[in-house]
Amino acid sequence: MSSTKKSSPRSRATGRVTLADVAQLAQVSPITVSRALRGERAVDALLVARVQAAAKELGYVPDPAARALASRHSAQVVVLVPLLSNALFVDVLEAVQRSLRPAGYQMLMGVTHYDANEEEHLLRELLQHRPAGLLVTGFERNEATRQMMATSGVPCVHLMEVSNTEGVYSVGFSQTDAGAEMTRHLLARGKRRIAFAGAQLDPRTRQRLAGWRTELQQAQLYDPQLEWLNPAPSSMALGGEMLTQILQTQPEVDAIFFCNDDLAQGALLAALRLGLAVPERVAIAGFNDLTGSDQMLPALTTVHTPRSEIGTAAANMLVALINREPVACPGVDLGYRLVVRAST
Amino acid sequence: MSSTKKSSPRSRATGRVTLADVAQLAQVSPITVSRALRGERAVDALLVARVQAAAKELGYVPDPAARALASRHSAQVVVLVPLLSNALFVDVLEAVQRSLRPAGYQMLMGVTHYDANEEEHLLRELLQHRPAGLLVTGFERNEATRQMMATSGVPCVHLMEVSNTEGVYSVGFSQTDAGAEMTRHLLARGKRRIAFAGAQLDPRTRQRLAGWRTELQQAQLYDPQLEWLNPAPSSMALGGEMLTQILQTQPEVDAIFFCNDDLAQGALLAALRLGLAVPERVAIAGFNDLTGSDQMLPALTTVHTPRSEIGTAAANMLVALINREPVACPGVDLGYRLVVRAST
DNA sequence: CTGAAAGCGCTTACAG
DNA sequence: CTGAAAGCGCTTACAG
Missing domain, CATH: 3.40.50.2300 (Response regulator)
Structure with missing residues (x-):
């Protein structure tokens, strides 16, 4: 069932089920498997069904590293928050994680400690992973970081605050x-x-x-x-x-x-x-x-403050941006609610 | 300065500085650059110096995806915790992150919600990323998860509890x-x-x-x-x-x-x-x-309870295991401290 | 100690 | 709509 490469003399195969294995079973070329599974470009419905059946039978799971190398984009999303010691950001992170996973993305977390230089270093390092998207806290950062974000071309959504600036995506409240x-x-x-x-x-x-x-x-x-x-x-x-x-x-x-x-x-x-x-x-x-x-x-x-909702909405918006889907409202204001209790 | 591949007719080059660029500048073969930079196998000291200088001059950063694909191991460490709503685990995560980064590893976080099935699914998914190491909370999990951990061959350290079982690595306290x-x-x-x-x-x-x-x-x-x-x-x-x-x-x-x-x-x-x-x-x-x-x-x-210390020690132990360095004590007991205040 | 070749498992770019 | 070829940027395995 598995790739013939496995038995070649200088084999380095990992034992993984590969695209080639699925292609062989489905009797199509590897690239057709790739397209059928990703839904990219039109593939004959009959072939799609055959490919999906073969993939399922073999338990095929795409290799993220190979995919990232070939496509120049990983399935990882960089999330930068100031602190973990503030429960606020933990709630945001948990919601982000919860929305990202079913969409097939992993979260790469960075903690900036409210330090613009630390943020710059973190981002420089994490961008090397070719993230598919970027989630950052607020709008304030140094020029170098801003530049990196712009030139990287990685879609980005800002958390916690709202902006109406053209081309800037954000989810938060005033x-x-x-x-x-x-x-x-x-x-x-x-x-x-x-x-x-x-x-x-x-x-x-x-x-x-x-x-x-x-x-x-x-x-x-x-x-x-x-x-x-x-x-x-x-x-x-x-x-x-x-x-x-x-x-x-x-x-x-x-x-x-x-x-x-x-x-x-x-x-x-x-x-x-x-x-x-x-x-x-x-x-x-x-x-x-x-x-x-x-x-x-x-x-x-x-x-x-709607921190879970911010995490969820921002993650969903980011996934839409990654998929080049239209985003109805680039600056989402999720509001807040005064909670009057006995201390005032 | 950059790879000649860039100008070839069917170029897909990303604009990244590659090993080949460094090799060209240092006038050695790419594989020598690879070895010199990783410190793997003996490379002539003179060449090492030349390679390092060239890498620095070009601002070379290895591509994690290419490295993972070729070596069959990413630089990511999977960390599984039960909850983020307990500050305990947030402290552990922060310490893990802090130790992992300088060692060159990224954290891939998973939240199990104290659910054995969720843990199993998470791990199955995250192991596809070929993590270099694994950090899990405690020793209790279902058989399928245990199997996956064993057959994956990925080094693993258990957090929060201590065991003296042969071949089991853990950092915690009683x-x-x-x-x-x-x-x-x-x-x-x-x-x-x-x-x-x-x-x-x-x-x-x-x-x-x-x-x-x-x-x-x-x-x-x-x-x-x-x-x-x-x-x-x-x-x-x-x-x-x-x-x-x-x-x-x-x-x-x-x-x-x-x-x-x-x-x-x-x-x-x-x-x-x-x-x-x-x-x-x-x-x-x-x-x-x-x-x-x-x-x-x-x-x-x-x-x-020494949760930061547990995160730090476990991350360090895991990095040692990944590097196949000897681990003096596989079951580290970091103790605890009774803090008597006014409520008793 | 150093290197040429092959390969990791995908996707892109080009053809048809 | 489908595919053969090439390539992403590294490391492994083999030679010398």
Whole structure:
């Protein structure tokens, strides 16, 4: 049943079932098998059936390496995320993986640690694998990376944010609007000294900050002193520290909008330790609706973000781009949802 | 500078710098370039230097697909973990990735969802990529998967548990011992009705359970009613529910050992809501020392597990196996550490 | 220690 | 619609 090459004197055959084996059984040429199986170009329906039967009988599975070498494209998709320690990106990755697999693509993951140089190196390295597609987080990157992406010609979809720029594909939501909406909610609760507490200071955090700032300015309540920005990574411990520091320095603050739920959860626990009444003394709001936020005491008011949906939609869009199918909407806005709980 | 093939009439050259380009510049044969760059077999030191200089000048990067096709092995390592929603495995993955990259390997991640069939399908699919190595979680899997692993001949290291079986490679720690040690701690605190609350019921959870059971039996305090096992996935919400249910059914319980920190954190928050004094009324212990456990109120007593270290050591061991280097200790026990905080 | 030849298992480009 | 030939860019197997 298997390729005759196997018995040749200088054989290096792997024991795999090859296209040639299927071709022999189906009594067609290898290239016809290749075309029939990929659905590329029209092949006589009768032959297609014969080929498929033969492939099934032999348990044929195409060799990804041979395919990549010959076609100049692998079935791998490079996915670049900033961190794995933020559950947000883990959710995105899981959804991406889940959509990519049935489409026949593998995920090649890269973690940039919010570092433009690291992103550049990672991408340079991973592009050598001739990926079929590229998924990157946000729009901010250095010029070298941007160049590589452009010249590689590999289809790319941006995650987490939305753009309307021609030729740019993205799936996300408006971080600015979400920041603004949470701020309006706090204002509606009667809060007047609303601090913004941000960590990491990545582009998305800065957009939420911008949304907050605009709303406060409009309400004539903006004060630069209310901006608490810490470049350290986001964490529960940091959230607790920031709460303490903010209230010590500015006792008049009556609400704090944290840029991520882990900070807000830490702040909530710190408030418990300090005996601060939430939301009476100080309202606390978060962002992303991470695991545990609904379990807090009081439960955390936050913005639910569609991270799984972003992963799924972006992966599907990318597969369409790879297949040169038309993409109806290049900038997909999946929205967000204010989740009001007891902490505000 | 680049291959002469490029200008031939039926050229399909990709524009990549190839081995042939380097060979031409270094004035040696392509196979010598291949050997010099890989360090395989002895090559004259002078030639090696010339080849390396030429490769550097041209910016040569080997093509992974061509290499995989010719050598029958890719530079990819398949990593199979049960879940991404447990931070434990995310930490392992990140460490694996961090060790694999500098060694020149990419990670091909698969998520099994604690399902033996899913693991089997994933592995069947991923083995088609001719991975250089395999990293799997624990020792429990179905026979078909076991067979595939054996017949594939791909080097494999098992994560999270330790085995002394001949020819089996593993990096982990004794889950049973860790479960026993936590139980002894609770006994030393004077607790007498110590419940075990487990979710998911994966092999590691059952081993911790076994450790708990042995200790209680030895102390003549074992009672099967104290075993609270729920096959649902572990979560903070479930931990809260389990606490409530246990204390309602068995008010005499004075300590609960949760198999994972997320359950324990949820229980701690539920205790706050219910106004239960921890640890006086009921002591609460967890496992894994996840993010936030030190922030809880009271802070959570738990077992710190070396998940990053496991990822690093396993990746290094696998790379050694791939290179056919000797592995001093095939079963590496990285231990664990009881972390006593205020909740017990 | 070095190399010419062949081959890995596919797909592209050209013909018919 | 189908196929023979060539090629993708490496490494293996054989020679010397």
